[in-house]
Structures are given as C-alpha cells and as structure tokens.
Amino acid sequence: MLPRQVILPPLPPTANFNKSFNPNVCHVCKNVLPWKLISCQLCGMIFYCKEEHKQLHANEHNEICGALVKLKNQMDTFCRRDVTTTKERLDLKYEHIKFIQQEMHRRLQPYEKQMIFYEKSCLACRTNINLTDTCPSCLSANSCSDHALKDFPHDCENLKICMQINMMHVSHPEIFEYQRMLPRFSHIMESATFDNMVSLIQQLFYCDGNTPSWSLAHICYTDILSKPLTLFYGMRRANLFYNSHIKLFAVHIIVNDIEILRSLQTWEFLLHILGEYKILIVIMIGRNIPASQTGAVEVCEDCNKYLRELQYECWHMSYVEYTNSAFYRKSNVVVAFDAKFMQEISGRTILTLMDEKSPLLITTGELFEAEQNVRKIQQVLGSSLTPIIYERNRFASYQPHRNHDSRFVYFPNYHLIIYSSLVSANDPIQTSDFPPAE
Numbered sequence: 001m002l003p004r005q006v007i008l009p010p011l012p013p014t015a016n017f018n019k020s021f022n023p024n025v026c027h028v029c030k031n032v033l034p035w036k037l038i039s040c041q042l043c044g045m046i047f048y049c050k051e052e053h054k055q056l057h058a059n060e061h062n063e064i065c066g067a068l069v070k071l072k073n074q075m076d077t078f079c080r081r082d083v084t085t086t087k088e089r090l091d092l093k094y095e096h097i098k099f100i101q102q103e104m105h106r107r108l109q110p111y112e113k114q115m116i117f118y119e120k121s122c123l124a125c126r127t128n129i130n131l132t133d134t135c136p137s138c139l140s141a142n143s144c145s146d147h148a149l150k151d152f153p154h155d156c157e158n159l160k161i162c163m164q165i166n167m168m169h170v171s172h173p174e175i176f177e178y179q180r181m182l183p184r185f186s187h188i189m190e191s192a193t194f195d196n197m198v199s200l201i202q203q204l205f206y207c208d209g210n211t212p213s214w215s216l217a218h219i220c221y222t223d224i225l226s227k228p229l230t231l232f233y234g235m236r237r238a239n240l241f242y243n244s245h246i247k248l249f250a251v252h253i254i255v256n257d258i259e260i261l262r263s264l265q266t267w268e269f270l271l272h273i274l275g276e277y278k279i280l281i282v283i284m285i286g287r288n289i290p291a292s293q294t295g296a297v298e299v300c301e302d303c304n305k306y307l308r309e310l311q312y313e314c315w316h317m318s319y320v321e322y323t324n325s326a327f328y329r330k331s332n333v334v335v336a337f338d339a340k341f342m343q344e345i346s347g348r349t350i351l352t353l354m355d356e357k358s359p360l361l362i363t364t365g366e367l368f369e370a371e372q373n374v375r376k377i378q379q380v381l382g383s384s385l386t387p388i389i390y391e392r393n394r395f396a397s398y399q400p401h402r403n404h405d406s407r408f409v410y411f412p413n414y415h416l417i418i419y420s421s422l423v424s425a426n427d428p429i430q431t432s433d434f435p436p437a438e
Ligand SMILES: [Zn+2]
Pocket: 026, 027, 028, 029, 030, 031, 048, 049, 050, 053
C-alpha cells in the first residue's frame, strides 16, 4: 500500500495521463515544474514541461481547445454581469461547461472538467495573468504579482491530499479497481464489530486508528464505503428495518453525482449483513445519468450459493418523472447523498417524496447545506416536520474533496439527516441512546 508521505516520482508518459489534471504539473509526464511550464498558446489552460510533451497531447487536446477559444471570443456574453461571490463564479463555470459540451457534441471527460473548475488563477483576485507564486506543497494555490500567497490562507494539508489522490489515478490506477477488494470486504464485514469508519478501516486493513498515518489508499476506500455504510447503519440506527415477508430491499437514490455508478460493486457486502433480504435493488434516478439501463452486479461465491442478488437500475429522468413512469418500483428507503435540495430539488420533488411514504436519508458535506435541506422540507411540508436523526455521520468519508473554485475542501456524507417518512411529525431519537461520533 502506498504510504501517504511519499512524493510521487516523475513518471514516464503513459496512456493514463488524462486521468488527472493540475495546471502546475506537466499534463503528460506529471513533472512538478510550475515555474517552467509552457501553456497551450491558444487556450492557455493546459500546461506541459516541453514542446515534445505538448505535441504528444496535441491530437487529444485539439477538440476542447477549439471550443475554449470560441468561448473566450464570446466571453463578453458571459461576463457582462458582475461575478463576485463563489456561487456566481460557480454558476458561470457551469455555463461554460454547457457551452463547451454543446460545441463538442459530447460530455466533458473528468480531467476536462477539472481544467475548467481548477483553472490556474490567483486565489485572491482570480486573475489568470501575471501569476508569480505557486504553493509548492499542495500545487493547488497560485497568486499574482499584486498578491502574496501567505496573506490568503488555504487548506494546504487537505488540498495536498486531493492533489495526491488525483495523481494516484495516473500512477496507481489499480487502487481504484474496487472489485479486487470485494471478497475481502464482504467476509470481514460479516464478522467485524465496528460502529464507525475508523474502526472498520482498522479491521479491514489491520492498520491503527490514527488517521494521519493512513495511506492514501485507506482514505480512498473510506470514500467508496461511505455511501453503503451510511445507508445501512443509518437505517439500523433509526430502527427502520421492518420484518418483512418480502425478500427484496429496494433503494431509490436521487443521483447528482454519477461517480456512484462506478463504485456500485462495493455495495455487495450489504448482501452479507441485510439479514432476511436476499435481493438488493439499487435504483438510481437523475437527469444527469447518461443512459437508462438495468443489470446485475457480480456477487461472491457465498452469495451465489445462497441465491443473493445485487441488481441495479439507472433511470435518466427526474424523480417526479420516475414515480409516474412504467418503471416505477416502490422503495424501502429513498436516499440523497451530498444533497443540495435548496438549489437542485424542487418543491414538487419533496411532495413526491412525501407520497412515497418511505424513510428519507440525506447526507451533506457542509453544515449549511444540511440546514438548508431541513428548512426547505419545512417550507414545503410545514414546520412541524423534523428529522429523527440529524448529526455528524460516523460513516462519513475521510477523503477530502476540493470545493470547486475555492481554497477549501469538504468531506462527503459528513452530516446525516434521516426522516422516518415525510408524512407526519417524526420523534427525534434521543442522542443519549447512541452517542454521536467524535
Ligand atoms: Zn512533461
């Protein structure tokens, strides 16, 4: 396992280089030379250590470069309004991405989105000209000749972890092939005793509970295990598993991040701890799901023997559309991971969630987002509706994620909110029954 302190050595160019982007390293060899890099002269948004590496990437870069140049030429249309707050800047970036995707008639790859979100600019004034300083530790903060980096603090330690994990997609892609871990995860979790993420990671990897000594791989595993564990232990903690003759457990997930499609394999371990339920169906619903499809995830030998199944369904439609469609299937629980209800979910969706009459589990990275969700639900359904659980999630991810266009990070699923349903008032569970995590 890769120890966390290791500075990644320069790599020979590989086919993997498009798996990460950072404007302070050569895009091709990932050499760290922020003061020596040459940029693409046309768009100015991607950097290389030498002409040769620029040429190596030219064919792949051409398409987005053309769209970026077109965008810059039309910048007036985009910049006529005042953009000062983080939210306004972020909205503008989403507009840019929309424009570029329309120009290219395709979705942006993850590294191309990072080019837009993490454009090299001064962290104080956001200019992208006369950049003179780069933080040598996290490679994620730059400043211009009018501003000194030290006057504008950034979350250097966590941004450094973000940067290293981003680079690990290039240097150690095998860490992200979760299916390799599957049999091990499932068998350990069947017998392990843990009630928080730290103690689980200790038992899975025989490491100590001192999180700063964890390897980057440990941190990445908390990120992919966080969703299924939050769901299972949240349900159990809120006493929402009912005895049922039906052997099937269906989860609706309102999707805003399609990353979940890639890590669904890790949900297999739930079959080992769901007790009576033999079939787990994960139903992902959202407009940004690329295409509707259904299928089954490979399960371990034991699950095959006991006829346990993990099925998935993806529906490219809104939640309201889904519940009115022919594909609709009643849920045991509805989940919104890292939910921003204020911005993304309409009052109509909340009314539909009420009609569903299932438990609702919401997680957020930031406290203000958790508060906004609770308030939005009260605005639509009345102020007496309060969650039964509203706390710091003991199965939150320990992987920092960079906030787009900000100097700070968040941890996915940090805050946990559970309603037994949206139909009527919920009695809060006494926190003394189950002390919150540290
Ligand atoms: Zn290079």
